[in-house]
Amino acid sequence: MEVKLSLDFKGLLCPLPVVKLAQTIKQVEIGELVEAVATDPGVMADIPAWTRSTGNELVTLEKRDDKTFRFVVKRLK
Amino acid sequence: MTAQVELALNTLEAQLNQPLETALEACARCGLCAEACHYYRAQPSVEHIPAFRAEQLRSVYRYERDFLSRLFPFWTGAKKLDEKTLLHLTEIAFSQCTLCRRCTINCPLGVDTPLLMRAVRAMTTAAGTAPEILVMLADAAIEKGADPSFFKELFLEQIREIEEQLRNITGDPNATIPVEKQGARVLYVPLAGVHTILPPAIVFNAAKEDWTLSIFEAANYGVFLGDVNRAKQVAKRIVDEANRLGVQEIVIAECGHAYASYRWDVPNWFPGQFHFKVRSMIEVLADYLREGRIQVDPNFITEPVTYHDSCNLARNSGLIEEPRFVLKHIVKDFREMTPNKAEALCCGGGGGLVALAEYTERRIQAGRPKAEQIQKTGARLVVAACENCRLQIGDLNERYGLNVHITALTDLVVRAMRLPKPLPGTEAEHLFEGQKEMVELDPPAH
Numbered sequence: 017m018e019v020k021l022s023l024d025f026k027g028l029l030c031p032l033p034v035v036k037l038a039q040t041i042k043q044v045e046i047g048e049l050v051e052a053v054a055t056d057p058g059v060m061a062d063i064p065a066w067t068r069s070t071g072n073e074l075v076t077l078e079k080r081d082d083k084t085f086r087f088v089v090k091r092l093k
Numbered sequence: 094m095t096a097q098v099e100l101a102l103n104t105l106e107a108q109l110n111q112p113l114e115t116a117l118e119a120c121a122r123c124g125l126c127a128e129a130c131h132y133y134r135a136q137p138s139v140e141h142i143p144a145f146r147a148e149q150l151r152s153v154y155r156y157e158r159d160f161l162s163r164l165f166p167f168w169t170g171a172k173k174l175d176e177k178t179l180l181h182l183t184e185i186a187f188s189q190c191t192l193c194r195r196c197t198i199n200c201p202l203g204v205d206t207p208l209l210m211r212a213v214r215a216m217t218t219a220a221g222t223a224p225e226i227l228v229m230l231a232d233a234a235i236e237k238g239a240d241p242s243f244f245k246e247l248f249l250e251q252i253r254e255i256e257e258q259l260r261n262i263t264g265d266p267n268a269t270i271p272v273e274k275q276g277a278r279v280l281y282v283p284l285a286g287v288h289t290i291l292p293p294a295i296v297f298n299a300a301k302e303d304w305t306l307s308i309f310e311a312a313n314y315g316v317f318l319g320d321v322n323r324a325k326q327v328a329k330r331i332v333d334e335a336n337r338l339g340v341q342e343i344v345i346a347e348c349g350h351a352y353a354s355y356r357w358d359v360p361n362w363f364p365g366q367f368h369f370k371v372r373s374m375i376e377v378l379a380d381y382l383r384e385g386r387i388q389v390d391p392n393f394i395t396e397p398v399t400y401h402d403s404c405n406l407a408r409n410s411g412l413i414e415e416p417r418f419v420l421k422h423i424v425k426d427f428r429e430m431t432p433n434k435a436e437a438l439c440c441g442g443g444g445g446l447v448a449l450a451e452y453t454e455r456r457i458q459a460g461r462p463k464a465e466q467i468q469k470t471g472a473r474l475v476v477a478a479c480e481n482c483r484l485q486i487g488d489l490n491e492r493y494g495l496n497v498h499i500t501a502l503t504d505l506v507v508r509a510m511r512l513p514k515p516l517p518g519t520e521a522e523h524l525f526e527g528q529k530e531m532v533e534l535d536p537p538a539h
Contacts, residue, residue, distance in 0.1 A: 030285030
């Protein structure tokens with residue numbers, strides 16, 4: 017499925033990636049995907065917790081070789 | 094009356110106790126609180142006087158509680174709460190007050206206006222008009238506590254990587270970051286992210302502390318919401334963890350609201366379950382230096398340095414001399430801002446405002462008096478022992494062209510420990526970016 021919005025959270029410390037994601041996800045329609053890349057390892061816990069508590073779907077969350085973290089979230093709410 | 098308004102009023106009613114009723118009744122309208130407030134100093138207008146903000150809630154309270162005010166509201170300035178007023182109260186409580194309590198200590202009657210603003214925050218949270226992002230962050234933290242299994246494996250993997258960095262930096266192959274260590278003396282609670290884990294880990298290892306790292310973060314967005322129920326659920330994660338591990342002490346990362354809440358509120362929320370001493374990382378640093386448990390280079394920084402007193406740490410918790418004691422060990426040219434210590438001006442980033450993008454401009458405007466204070470010191474480095482303060486001062490630095498570096502106290506102490514190896518990896522470089530220039534001016538002996 018096509019990613020509708022790509023975000024760069026590199027250099028942002030938690031919880032700012034969650035804050036920015038929560039704000040920007042409203043720019044896509046329900047059912048669409050948002051992708052982001054972050055450098056703070058805190059996203060490995062914070063993003064899954066945020067999707068769980070808000071009812072959105074975490075499609076993927078991966079650590080990459082360049083020490084960044086990429087995640088894709090499907091907007092469901 | 095709408096359901097929203099009813100929820101707000103019920104929440105006000107439920108919160109009423111002696112301190113809150115005193116704050117609602119006691120204002121003499123002298124206006125001395127005006128100059129105490131950084132919002133008023135930045136923009137001297139009536140709506141920025143703390144007593145004016147408080148009056149917005151008092152007028153609603155009078156209408157609800159005073160028979161005469163209900164019959165003749167125009168006589169007493171009483172106001173019936175409606176949805177429009179609720180939104181106005183929301184705006185005031187979340188964007189025009191950082192709960193710094195400088196107005197309180199400058200009030201001849203000691204009126205606790207931030208207590209009123211907290212009450213409003215609780216009312217608006219119950220009514221559903223509080224900023225959505227703060228509710229989301231509090232709920233996400235609660236979710237992490239409900240089922241840590243969904244992130245624990247990834248968290249532990251990260252910690253092992255940070256541990257590798259720790260060993261590289263210190264040159265100590267046995268340096269560790271223990272997690273869930275049963276019977277450890279200290280439970281250290283970081284904020285999310287490596288920047289509040291690695292430097293304290295270096296310090297704890299150097300001091301040979303018997304410690305363990307919490308799997309949760311110290312920040313509590315329920316506190317910002319004034320929502321005791323959410324705040325309790327967030328705090329319970331740490332209280333349960335501390336009890337499960339049998340620790341004697343909880344050490345909180347450099348974070349103003351987290352320290353203040355664990356020091357003053359949380360023990361009252363969990364009577365009979367809170368058997369721990371609570372210290373801030375800055376107290377730990379001071380004690381380790383006092384006891385000779387860590388060694389630092391007294392000539393580490395010759396550039397002028399100033400210290401920003403976090404409202405929650407200094408004014409509201411009394412941690413005033415500890416950071417100065419630490420700085421005296423590593424800084425040659427320390428310059429105080431004026432006013433400082435308990436009378437320090439708020440930077441404008443407290444109360445959760447840093448997380449609220451909709452109020453960014455207002456926050457930066459309200460921080461102008463702090464920016465001017467920093468500028469007057471001539472310092473090149475600003476030390477702040479609170480994450481929200483550092484973020485705010487970073488924004489002020491950019492907006493007002495202060496040309497300063499901003500750092501946490503622990504980071505600075507770690508630099509002054511003259512570690513045997515250079516800092517490796519992108520994360521560590523990022524961590525110490527603020528001191529890069531000074532390190533170049535004054536390179537480590539190795």
